[in-house]
Every structure is written in C-alpha cells, then in structure tokens.
Amino acid sequence: MGKKGLLLCVCQGTCPSFQNMNIFEVGNAIRREKLVDYAAVHPQLCAEDGDEFLSSLLDGGSTGTLYVAGCAPNMMRKMYRDAFDAAGFDAANFRGVEIRDMNTEQAITAIKDLIAQDNA
Ligand code: SF4
Numbered sequence: 565m566g567k568k569g570l571l572l573c574v575c576q577g578t579c580p581s582f583q584n585m586n587i588f589e590v591g592n593a594i595r596r597e598k599l600v601d602y603a604a605v606h607p608q609l610c611a612e613d614g615d616e617f618l619s620s621l622l623d624g625g626s627t628g629t630l631y632v633a634g635c636a637p638n639m640m641r642k643m644y645r646d647a648f649d650a651a652g653f654d655a656a657n658f659r660g661v662e663i664r665d666m667n668t669e670q671a672i673t674a675i676k677d678l679i680a681q682d683n684a
Contacts, residue, residue, distance in 0.1 A: 566628020567601035569621070570594055570675065572663075573609045573634030581664035585671050590633070590663070593672045599679050600631065609634070610643040618644055622651035629682065633663045633675050 572591055574582045591603045608614050609632065622630065630653070632640055637660030648655050661678040663671040 566657075567626055568599075568629045568631065568679070569627045570600040570603040570631045570633070570679075571609065572603070572605045573614075573632055573640070574605060574607060575635070576607045579664075585663070585666055585668045587671075589668050590671045590675070594675055594679075597676075599676065609640070615644075615647040615650075618647035619650040622648065622653040625652065627653070627657075629657050629659060631659045631661070631675065631678060633661050633671065633678075635664055636660075636662050 570591070572587055574587055577587075587605055591605060594600055595603050606614060606617060609618060621627065632644075634640055640660045641655060641658060644658065645655060647653075648658065659678055659682070661674050663674055666674065
C-alpha cells in the first residue's frame, strides 16, 4: 500500500475564496493527527509548474492515494490529468475536496471527512 499525501491548493493565496482560513493551520491539523504521510501547500497546481510539481511528486509510484483540497474535485481531476498520466499515477487514486469559502475549522472537517471515507 502506497503513501497517503495531502496537497492544499490555494489559487496563489490571493483568491478571496481562501481568505477566511489559515491554510497552514488546516495542514497542521491533519499532520498532527497523522492522517496522511505527507502534507504540503502548493500555490497553483493547475499552472504549468503545478503540472511539473505533481508529475515529479508522483513519479516512482510511492504515493498510493493523493488527496487534494482546493477547488471543485471534477475541475481538479481534469486539470491534473496530464500530470497523473505523465507520472503513471492512476487517477482513480485521486481524491479531491472543495474547501473554497470555508473557514479553518470547516476546511479541516471537510478534509477529515474525505480521508475517513477511505478508512470506512
Ligand atoms: S487547481 Fe483549483 S484550487 Fe488549485 S490553483 Fe487551480 S483553480 Fe485554484
């Protein structure tokens, strides 16, 4: 079984949709409970260098499940497809959750719920 990774994607940190949360505290809450093997914030995964980040991260196959909290999951799935393909990562192992317009607590709960679905 591969590692579980969490990426927080935040529209460069300038979008009003993310202004009501402390994104670092969101990541810390998940880390503290050891719900994933690694967690990181990326400013813009749907940009070209975001593709590069994703394909580099996933290359080698050590990540079994990738959770991304950001915009709408269907949008993320489409935007990350090329990077997943480039890394040989099966898109079925991607889990997305939208956290836009949430506060810190709401975002933490949404991510925990997403991860819990896999552990049910
Ligand atoms: S993938 Fe979604 S959350 Fe991330 S920068 Fe692009 S639009 Fe924003």
